Amino acid sequence: MSESSEVIIVGAGPVGLLTALGLARQGVEVTVLDSEPEVVRSPRAAVYFHTTISILKKLGLADEAHAIGLSSTEFAMHWLETGEVMRSDMRDALEPGQEFDHNLHFGQHILAELVIAHLDHLPNARVLWNHAVKALAQDARGVRLAADTDEGEVRFSAHWVIGADGARSTVRQLAGLPFEGMTWPDRFVATNIDYPFLDFGFGYANMVVDPDNWAVIGRLGRENLWRLTYGEDAGLDEQSILERLPERFAAILPDPSVPYRIDNFSPYRVHQRCVPSFRVGRVLLAGDAAHACNPCGGLGLTGGVIDADALSDTLGAVIGGRAGESVLDFYAAERRRVFLEVTSPMSANFKRLLSEKDPARRAQDKAEMFAQAEKGGAEVRASSLAELIKGAPMPVEPAVA
Numbered sequence: 001m002s003e004s005s006e007v008i009i010v011g012a013g014p015v016g017l018l019t020a021l022g023l024a025r026q027g028v029e030v031t032v033l034d035s036e037p038e039v040v041r042s043p044r045a046a047v048y049f050h051t052t053i054s055i056l057k058k059l060g061l062a063d064e065a066h067a068i069g070l071s072s073t074e075f076a077m078h079w080l081e082t083g084e085v086m087r088s089d090m091r092d093a094l095e096p097g098q099e100f101d102h103n104l105h106f107g108q109h110i111l112a113e114l115v116i117a118h119l120d121h122l123p124n125a126r127v128l129w130n131h132a133v134k135a136l137a138q139d140a141r142g143v144r145l146a147a148d149t150d151e152g153e154v155r156f157s158a159h160w161v162i163g164a165d166g167a168r169s170t171v172r173q174l175a176g177l178p179f180e181g182m183t184w185p186d187r188f189v190a191t192n193i194d195y196p197f198l199d200f201g202f203g204y205a206n207m208v209v210d211p212d213n214w215a216v217i218g219r220l221g222r223e224n225l226w227r228l229t230y231g232e233d234a235g236l237d238e239q240s241i242l243e244r245l246p247e248r249f250a251a252i253l254p255d256p257s258v259p260y261r262i263d264n265f266s267p268y269r270v271h272q273r274c275v276p277s278f279r280v281g282r283v284l285l286a287g288d289a290a291h292a293c294n295p296c297g298g299l300g301l302t303g304g305v306i307d308a309d310a311l312s313d314t315l316g317a318v319i320g321g322r323a324g325e326s327v328l329d330f331y332a333a334e335r336r337r338v339f340l341e342v343t344s345p346m347s348a349n350f351k352r353l354l355s356e357k358d359p360a361r362r363a364q365d366k367a368e369m370f371a372q373a374e375k376g377g378a379e380v381r382a383s384s385l386a387e388l389i390k391g392a393p394m395p396v397e398p399a400v401a
Contacts, residue, residue: 005031006319008145008158010133010171012039014108015287015304016164017115017127021059022312024125028319031156032125033147034165035132039116042266044108044190045301046220046227047205050090050100051390052302055309057099064114069104070222072204079366080210080252085201086373105204106221108301136161136174136283143282160315161283164308167271169289175280181273181344184294184351186231189241192220192264193228193249200254207296207354211362213251214354216296225263228252229295231355232267241267270294272344278332286311291339296350303343303389307335310394317396327396338391346388 007023009016012034020030048056048065056062077086091101119125131154135146138161145156163171172179197206197217208215215230230248232241242265250256274291278284287304294300314331317323353369356362 002155004157005029006158007160007162008033008156009162009164011165012127013164013166014111015308017112018059018305018308019162019164019286019312020125021115021118022309023316024119024122026316026320027124028316029124032127033131033133034129037129039109039112041109042264046105046107047218047298048104049302050098050102052305053100053104055305061114065104068110069106070204070219071102071104073102074203076203076206077369078206078208080208080213086370088373105219133170136171138282163283163285163289164287165289167288167292171283172275172285172289175283177275177280179273179275181271184270185234187234187267188229188270189232190227190229190266191262193226193260193262194224195226195253195260196258197226208252209354211355211357215252238267272348274336274339278336279328284311284328293344293347294351296354297347299343299347299389303339306390310335313394313396323396327394330395334391338389342388
C-alpha cells in the first residue's frame with residue numbers, strides 16, 4: 001500500500017501538530033504520522049509564555065487556549081534550607097507593547113487535542129495514529145517513507161518530511177544526524193499532584209532551590225492539580241523511585257502531613273543536545289527531535305513552538321512560491337544558533353541554580369537574584385527569556401489569509 005502527501009510530519013506532539021496546522025492553513029496538504037494510538041497524556045510541559053500565546057493566536061487557537069488554561073503572571077523562587085521566597089511579576093520585565101502580558105497553564109496533551117480538533121476541520125490535513133516510521137530515503141524529487149501499522153507496512157511519498165518526533169527521533173536517526181551533547185547524571189521525575197500549594201504561599205509557577213531536594217512546581221490548569229518535578233538517583237529503577245516518593249515529598253512539600261494525591265508519575269532522563277543541522281535535503285527537524293534541554297525554566301516547549309511557527313512559515317513560503325529553498329537553510333541555522341546560544345545555556349543555568357551543591361556559590365546566587373529582582377531584572381524570570389528564544393524573524397512574506 002502506498003500513499004502520498006505534499007508534506008509528511010512525523011510526530012503528533014504539540015510541535016508537529018502546530019507545524020501541521022500552520023502549513024494546512026496556507027493550503028498545503030499535510031499528513032501527520034505517529035506511532036502512538038492516541039495523544040500521549042503522561043506528565044509533560046504545561047506552561048505557555050507570552051510569545052507562545054502570540055503564536056497560538058496567529059493559528060486561531062488563543063481564544064480556546066484562554067478558555068481552557070489558567071492565566072498567571074507571578075514566578076517564585078523558594079529556598080528550602082532558609083524558607084526565603086523571592087517573588088517576581090513577569091509584567092515588570094516585559095517591553096512595552098507586548099500583545100500578551102501573562103502566561104497560560106494547561107497540559108501539553110490538551111494543546112495537542114485542541115490542534116487536532118482544528119486539523120479535523122481542514123480537508124487538506126490528517127493525523128494517522130499507530131504509524132511507526134521505520135525507513136526513509138530521499139532524492140532531489142522527494143522523500144519516501146515506510147511505516148509499520150496494525151494492518152502491515154504502509155509506504156508514503158512526500159515532497160518534504162519534518163521530524164518532530166521527540167528526543168528519541170526516528171527521523172533524525174534515519175537522516176543520519178548525531179545528537180551531540182550530554183545527558184544529565186540525575187533522573188528527573190515528573191508527577192501530577194493534588195495538594196494545596198496556594199495555602200502555603202506558593203504561586204502558580206515556582207522553583208525550589210536545594211542541593212538535594214530541588215524541585216519545579218507549577219499549576220497545571222484551572223483544577224487544583226500541580227506538576228511537581230524533582231531529581232532522583234539515576235541508578236534507581238522505576239519501582240524504587242515510586243517507593244521513595246513519600247520520602248522525597250516529605251522533604252519537598254511545605255507540610256507533608258497535609259493529605260495529597262498523586263495522579264501521574266513519570267521518571268525520565270534529561271539531555272542538553274543538538275543536531276549539527278536542522279536540515280538534510282528535503283528532511284527538516286523541529287522541537288526535541290532537533291534539540292533537547294532540561295525542563296527547568298520551561299524553555300524546551302517554548303523553543304519547540306517557535307520552531308513550529310518558523311518552519312511552517314518558511315516551508316509554506318517555499319511550497320507557495322513566495323521564497324526559494326534558501327529560507328529553509330536560514331530556518332535551520334537560526335533556530336540552531338538560538339538553541340546553542342540562548343536556550344541550552346539558560347536552561348542549564350536554571351538547573352545549576354536549583355541544585356547547586358557549593359554553599360558559597362548558592363549564597364552568591366541567591367544574593368544576585370534578590371538584587372536583580374529589586375531592580376526588576378529580566379534575567380531572573382524565565383518568561384522574559386522567551387523574547388530571546390524568538391531569535392531573528394524568518395525572511396519570508398506572510399501567506400495571504
